[in-house]
Structure formats: structure tokens, C-alpha cells
Amino acid sequence: MPRLPDPATLRELKAAVGKESWLESAQAVAPFVSDFRRLYHGATPLVLLPRDVDEVARILSICNREEIGVVPHGGNTSYCGAATPDEAGGQIVLSMRRLNRVRRIDAADYSMVVEAGCTLAETQAAAREADRLFPLSLGSEGTAQIGGNLSTNAGGTAVLRYGMMRDLVLGLEVVLADGRVLKGLKSLRKDNTGYDVKSLFVGAEGTLGVITAACLKLFPQPADTATALVGIDLPQHALDLLARLRTAAGDQVTSFELMPQLAVELTVKHIPGVADPLYQGTPWYLLIELSSPNPQQNLLTLLTGTLEAAAAAGTIRDAMLASSIGQAQAMWKLRESVPEAQRRHGASLKHDVSVPVSAIPRLIEAGSALVHRLAPEGDVVSYGHAGDGNLHFNVSQKPDTDIKSFIARGPVLELAMFDLVESLGGSISAEHGIGRLKAAEFARRADPVELAVMHELKRALDPKGIMNPGKVLCAR
Numbered sequence: 001m002p003r004l005p006d007p008a009t010l011r012e013l014k015a016a017v018g019k020e021s022w023l024e025s026a027q028a029v030a031p032f033v034s035d036f037r038r039l040y041h042g043a044t045p046l047v048l049l050p051r052d053v054d055e056v057a058r059i060l061s062i063c064n065r066e067e068i069g070v071v072p073h074g075g076n077t078s079y080c081g082a083a084t085p086d087e088a089g090g091q092i093v094l095s096m097r098r099l100n101r102v103r104r105i106d107a108a109d110y111s112m113v114v115e116a117g118c119t120l121a122e123t124q125a126a127a128r129e130a131d132r133l134f135p136l137s138l139g140s141e142g143t144a145q146i147g148g149n150l151s152t153n154a155g156g157t158a159v160l161r162y163g164m165m166r167d168l169v170l171g172l173e174v175v176l177a178d179g180r181v182l183k184g185l186k187s188l189r190k191d192n193t194g195y196d197v198k199s200l201f202v203g204a205e206g207t208l209g210v211i212t213a214a215c216l217k218l219f220p221q222p223a224d225t226a227t228a229l230v231g232i233d234l235p236q237h238a239l240d241l242l243a244r245l246r247t248a249a250g251d252q253v254t255s256f257e258l259m260p261q262l263a264v265e266l267t268v269k270h271i272p273g274v275a276d277p278l279y280q281g282t283p284w285y286l287l288i289e290l291s292s293p294n295p296q297q298n299l300l301t302l303l304t305g306t307l308e309a310a311a312a313a314g315t316i317r318d319a320m321l322a323s324s325i326g327q328a329q330a331m332w333k334l335r336e337s338v339p340e341a342q343r344r345h346g347a348s349l350k351h352d353v354s355v356p357v358s359a360i361p362r363l364i365e366a367g368s369a370l371v372h373r374l375a376p377e378g379d380v381v382s383y384g385h386a387g388d389g390n391l392h393f394n395v396s397q398k399p400d401t402d403i404k405s406f407i408a409r410g411p412v413l414e415l416a417m418f419d420l421v422e423s424l425g426g427s428i429s430a431e432h433g434i435g436r437l438k439a440a441e442f443a444r445r446a447d448p449v450e451l452a453v454m455h456e457l458k459r460a461l462d463p464k465g466i467m468n469p470g471k472v473l474c475a476r
């Protein structure tokens, strides 16, 4: 069980990073002790801002010796409280933001090495400068950092084509709990030498060690892109259209995002400059993107033809194809602003869940029935990455309802929603992780053998339990 640090240890930790690389006043540490959703308000005696891997190693070896909890902190965009220290006030926060160098880009190898504190947007931009694509793409990319993206195995809007963060990593540099450095920044596509150790740290949310740098996969830049916003009547029509698109365009189908009409209405209402480009409102909207590195692909013609055939078959009701980059960007702004519009609209209950793609219509139907029965003060706003089987099955507080009674519905609704997701063969956390928010439910629902293996790994790599205590795994 981690302990509270004494003054001598705090002095030693400050000395490990040197002048102006630590914060301790209440005002200075405030941004590091509350999570993005303001669900948790913790405390810390010290925020450390190391500049390199050696400093991180020194910090962890001190904390391990003294049994002090360490909370790695990236862009603080976690929805699950994964980067927030607890309320007891003894955990040190390790901010990664100064480890933000792009160490290497190798265009011929289609790989790059970046440090954990680079934001996702900086990483994408560095790849673009070398005429390469780093394809992870998500709404918070200007703030979220690569270390956090790796630690939560982030997903986003291009998973259909490129996979999640785990699929995009070739090698990692990790500082283990005892301060040893695992130097695994290989750029190999093939490497069958024993266990895939790096994979353990992806999705571990900083509970096994601190990722300090990563070798990432790059791809050719798209040279042809076609984007459309499509109106449909039923979620089943989304699946029919996805199948049609995949037959026509294979893995050029890059994004396939579903939004209910209410999500579009809230976004148009709350986000300046956002408009609904369809002539008639439909119950559901799809944002579709095809992309290819081949400029001769003529994807706009391909997409137009596929949508026309779908319209003739009665699968879609309306569609707008982007005829300029500006129009495509406006469609993406509509989709990416949904969470912010929901936030401005009022309180919300969030469920980041996944099911097999074919079960999406059943999830929507049965999940909506649960919301009507168990949270009648809320409206269903279930949107997200339909092509991946991942919906953010969110519920927005109805106007003029009491916020307290709405929020009080959360726990019962969540249990019922998770039961439903499990009955459909799905996951209670698709892309946002477990953090502190879902640790208890995860412990209750996980396969016992798998959970035991996770605890055994935790004990092997972090026997004193100093790494991000209370996240992912509940203490046993």
C-alpha cells in the first residue's frame, strides 16, 4: 500500500528534476488534480515535470523505494479519471508535457519516434511534414498526448481503416516501477522474439509503468478523399450501407460515424458556425469518409454511385457530398462538436460501449427503452463510431428537469446498460478506458481468470503498487 511522502523525500524528488521543474502551491497544482469531466477532485503534494527519460527513471526509483504512489498525467482528457490523484493527498503527479520531442521520422520505414508528451496534433503535423500520415484522429487531438493515447489504447474516427492505438505502435520506451528503463523503440514490422511485452503497457493506463516514447507506424498521405453526410431512417440502414460501401471501396472506407437527429440539433443550436447541410431532417445521420493515397481513384464518383444505388434501394433518404475541403471540414465540425454541444446543453450520463457491429440496431433499440424507463428526465444521444460497433450511448438532461434527480438515475441506468451490452457480447469500455470510473464494474464483470492474470502481471511489474493506484484494477 503506497504511503504519504515525508519532507526529505519530497526534497529528493525535486532535486531529481531540478529547478523550475516541479510545482507545489495549491494554485499551481490545481489543473493536475481534477479530471476533465470534474468528476474527481484529488490532492497532491507535488507535480513533477521531468524533461527526459533519465529524470523519469530517477523519480520512479525514489517513489518505489519510499512506496509513494505516482500518477502519470498527459493532456488530462480522460473521461474516466485515469490521470487524477486520489483525495488522500499522498500521490505524486508526473506530468509528461515536457517530454515532447519528435526524436526521429523515417519516411522510408514509415515510422516515427515521438516522446509521450507530444500532443496527437503535433504528432500528426510532424508526420505530414515528412509526407506521411499518422492516422489516429479524435476530437481532443490538440490536447491529448501520445502517452495518454497509448495508455488508454485510444480509438477515434479512423479505426475502421487503421485500427486503434495498439495497432499503430511498433515499439515503446517505458520506465518500470522500480526505475529500470525498457528500451524497446524498434521499428520492425516482424519481430517474433518471445512475449509481446510492449503490448502490456498499451491500455494499462499507467498502472504498470510510464511510457516515455513510442515508435509509431506511418502511412501514405491520402491524395484523394470523399466525404458525405447521409440521412437515414433506421440504424439497420447504416449497416446495409456500410456493407455496400465495403463491397465498393474495400478498406478505403476510413470513417463511418452515426449521429441521431438530436445530436445534430444540439450541435447546430450550441456550436457557432455549425449548420445541418441536409434538406430534410432524418432520424439518423451518417458521416462517411473514403480516402486513398492514389489521386486517380476518383472516390467522389465511387461514393456518389454507391449512395445513388443505396437511395434506389430505399436504404438512404438524403445525402450531401462535400464538394470542397471547406464543406468536408464543416461536416467533421458537426460530428466532432457533438460532445461539446452536449456539455453546453446540460448534464449528461455517458456510456462508451461496444458491441459486434451487427448488434448496433439492437443496442439502440433496447438501450433507448432502458433510458425511457430508468432515466425519464433524459434524452438519448447515442452517437459514434458505428463502423467499429462503438457508440457513445449518452443521455442528455431534458430542459427544465431537475439536475439532481437526473444525475441520481446514473448508477442504476449504467448497470442496466452494461448488462445489456454484455448480453449482446459487447464491452463496457470501448475506447475511453477504465480509469477510476469503471474499476469496480470491471472487477465485477471481468472474466475471473483474465482478471487474475492482470493482478499477477501487476504484482510482477509493480510489487509495491505505486503505479497509478486505484486505476483499472481495484486493490485486492
Ligand code: MLT
Pocket (backbone or CB within 6 Å): 139, 156, 336, 338, 339, 384, 392
Ligand atoms: C467522440 O467520439 O466524440 C468521443 O470519443 C466521445 C466524447 O467525446 O463524448
Ligand code: ZN
Pocket (backbone or CB within 6 Å): 156, 384, 385, 392, 431
Ligand atoms: Zn469516440
